[in-house]
Amino acid sequence: MIDVSFPRLIEGYFIKKEKLLKDMINTFLNCRFYTLPVIDEKGVYLGVVNLKDIIRSMDAGQEILNNTDIQQVTTFRDDNEIIHYFDTLGQEIVPIVNDQMRLIGFYVRSELCESFKKTYQQEIKLYRSILDSSYNGIVVIDNNGLILIYNQAAERILGRKRSEVMGKSISTIDPNMNMMGVVYSQVEEVNSRNIINGYTIMANRTPFIYENEYMGAISVFVDISDLEKASQELDATKKLTRFLNDVIECSYDGLYICNEKGIVTRVNNAWEKIAGFKREDIIGRYVKDLLSTGLYDNSAALETLKSKKISTTMIEITSGPKKGQKIIATGTPLFGEDGVLTHVVVNVRDITDIVYMKQQLEQTKELNIHYANELERTRLLNSDKDDFIAVSPIMQNLLESAISVARVDSSVLITGESGVGKGALVHKIHEFSDRSDKVLITVNCGAIPENLIESELFGYEQGAFTGAKKEGKIGLFELASDGILFLDEIGDLPLNLQVKILNAIQSKEIMRIGGGKPIKIDTRIIYATNKDLQKMIEEGKFREDLFYRINVINLYVPPLRDRKEDIPKLIYSIINNLNKKYQIDKSISIDAEERLTQYNWPGNIRQLQNTLERLMILTKAEMIKVEHLPANIKGEKDATDAIKITQILPLKEATEQTERKILQLALNKYKSTRKIAKALEVDQSTIVRKLKSYSITEDRK
Template identity: 40%
Template sequence: MTETLKSMIDHSPIGMVLFNDKGEVLCYNRSALTLLSMDEPLLKIEQFSDRIKNAFHEVLKQDQLAFRTGAIRFHFKHFYENDRKQTLLSISHDPEFMELEKIIHGSFDEILVTDQTGTITKISSRCKELYGVDAEELIGKNTIELEEKGIFKPSLTPKVLEKKEKVSCIQVTCTGKKLYVIGNPIFDDEGNLYRIVFNSREVSEIEALENRLHETEALLDQYKRELKHLKQIVLDKKEIVYKSNSMKQVYELAKKVAQVDSTVLIVGETGVGKGMMARYIHEQSSRKQHKIIEVNCGAIPDNLIESELFGYEGGAFTGAQKQGKKGVIELAEGGTLFLDEIGELPLHVQVKLLQFLQDKTFRRVGGGDLVQVDTRIIAATNQDLTKLVKEKKFREDFYYRLNVIPISIPPLRHRKEDIPVLADYLLERLNAKYDLNKKIDGEVYQTLLQYSWPGNVRELENLMERLFVTSEGKSITVSDLPEHLIEPKHSSTGLLVKNIYPLKQAVEEVEKQLISMAYETYKNTYKCAEVLEVNQSTIVRKMKKYSFLAGGKNHGNH
């Protein structure tokens, strides 16, 4: 049994040395020699290091004592055997010590660990940079004593001991560093304070991190704004939506036309989407990398339309810029010029534009030199140009030069299968823009299909926005629709004749009342023409006839 016990102790990974009270070695095992890195027989305490010798003498005055040197743990404990005092030294290797040391010394923050009295047990190598003192010199020192010596101040230990919770402060070191320090108490299983862990970081580093954080947040805000802007661009960009075969044929033709530079004339009622068709042709063409410029010929006074289109030389007329000005034809170089309401173009300007369509050259107002540009012309009108030609209000040669490839867009009432898909698309865009989820009640579609839509797609677009804003709840119902949209099942003019009048007089009276009512409502002859489904020039002429206007051409303000 004695040999077995001796063999077990000798092969134990824990080194053991037994001393008597005089410091003489009574016995030891092989692991003790290995862990102590000694190769001579162990006879007495004087053979050991000063740290071990001092600990041996100290333990004689108390029950036990432990300390560590690197990864080696030493534990002294004395006891009595047959009334003789003996001391056992246990030596063990801590396999986790090096991992813990690497973690502490590899930390970006400075880490300092004390026992429950504030005595330093561990400290990372950053202490040299912060305090100007090596780690070995600080191990075993009390933090309050170091404060008194001016190594750092104030010490956070008293606050942690008092509050027994995590505390922080700004600390200044003897090297002039300013630190942000956090002290965190560690408790044992019985709830007693066991260790205090301090994390320190230079305030300048924290300020730099805060600045980078603010920069990142500002950059993030910028990206959010740009993303919102891009999202809005996508929402604002109208897609081509249709279901009818008639519109399918129109867009197939437009796609073919886009591949060549021929002049295109788009005809159709107000609001059918002539501008959208012009943009589609431009985007499908080889000119899409350049700009498309849109001009409403009916919105520009006669005396300005020529200079707006062709530009002018400096000093060409009173009020002209000294350096002159390019017209929209030049500004659209390489791209497309869309001339809406081409029927409103004055005759003398038609002549000049005809020349440009024939040889791509023109003269600026007040200029003598020919200017040559590569600009494609797309024109549009809601008027009957052939009728204007017969009335000598539109040049025949200009009409045939414009009408190389005509594209006629049917009104919405002639392609009613497009109404539901357009309504759904318009509502979807509004839902995406305002982050809502409104829907259209089934009965609403039937009402929309029965309506005549004099304002075409534009009227439907305005209606959907109105319903989106004014409807309550998540569904748009028939009760939300405006009264004028709910037409009676049996057609009626809404007129009541009580007396017999000459037919001509009756027609004129109705005509007069309708124009008066429309003008009182819209205050604009273009809008009056739109709702009454006639040309704007007709409205102006009738208003002169019935003494609503004193004279002169109307441009939308009368």
């Protein structure tokens, strides 16, 4: 049976009629809906109201909601009645109420439509499976003779694959099928005998009628070639009956059939041999009785009768001459034209086939799981929703870690040099988190003046200080509640503000400037820095307790020079974005791409992006070539172990490059942190920390 796949029921969002219109505006701002249910002071459902109507009423001078502002829409008292919503597609929401007209929640139109779409697709799949389960060939054409339906039995009988004939003329199969004759005459043909594809076919052809209109023709047919050869003296009916009986009795598989009431109607010779019982001891008895009397320990027929789905069961014969024999049984449900279960056909095989089937099933399951995981991993790693490129193994591992982190609310500290893409990683975490439908607010702590950053983060009350807005201001912590607040350059926060942020993290409360009442927040905070916070702690510039509170999970984004595999895809992504931005169509040569890939990019992705944007704008040619590249990039053909400074850059970045290269050379030579510390004349703990910070491992090339 097909179950309607209901979307989630939206609860907790409503408008109280007695509230002021300006308060209702805030309710709408705190959710993502433009229409909400209205209830009275007792919680009784009154109707729905639209945000636009409230704004229009406020513009007209209204302060409270009038009855005329409340719209009446269709409501339901039972989720199961929601299927009738097809008649009310004009509604933005569908309220659900109880018998006392109290609001339970509501469904959103877009999600309901998606739910009905999935249900429809399931029904299509079910009907296709029913057609393909038929032993008879089934072909349906439209009034133009084009094939609409062509089941698996038709493939077997007619010798043509479905993919070869769908949508093509019926004449491409065989003109003897005469289906166009039925289209023209609109008269059925019963027991029509034809020679098609070298086989004798018995077919019933009838007009295809839909909503009282002739839409084409249907042919249901069976191959009766062997039947005619075996019994030429008998009439067609006797031949067909004997042929079908012979097929059942000669089947290598044991066949066991019961009706919808669970009464056994037939078994074949193979079943008698496999199970060890005579058919006269089985036919006419209830499946449940056979199980309860101890003939065997399980029943595929009973499972299929209950579930109305295909079921496979391992059975052990518990009595009779075959006691102890293990067999595998697969029950297949058969449904009538009205979709009601009519019979269950059980195929039984002996133990010889069990091993093979089990191996095939296990292999198929493993492959399905493997391919599903690979597809999901590929989808995640190649998502084009932002500029986060993960081609190199180190970035793929980082992305997988970020996606795992996204599903929990632990504190995350993202570290790495300036311009490596820390912000893009935050967007990935937001995308795959439970808060993806909520806001993501980014704050660059180093870009806001020290005297303003506290009011920006925490907000302030009316008249909190000179120059404050008269009505006060909501801080970013409140605005990001239920969502994510990204504090970039956390190392630039002043010490006095670090204390207040630590308190907010621990208590999940904030206090506006000038306020006396704490405000609860549910904000996930992600932090990022390009500074050495541990060094800042030693220098007294960063609080140690705040560091341990935010550094629960550390994600290090490596510089571009350590993941050159990402550069080609980054180049084409940036060029594609710039082409769209400036409405141009430029490309880059392979040689130029290689030079850009070989370059070390001390400014990382930001420098690469700026370089490409400058080339796209200033290069007159349609293709960027090596000759167009800056001199410092054209000259760096090969990356070597030498430390090269080809342009002016911040001393901190130059120091980090030098330190990284020396550590890599020392690790390759000395292999252990103790020997490296002795050679470089520093503490071993410093070496361990810096190797971890730079993600340096031994080069085994």
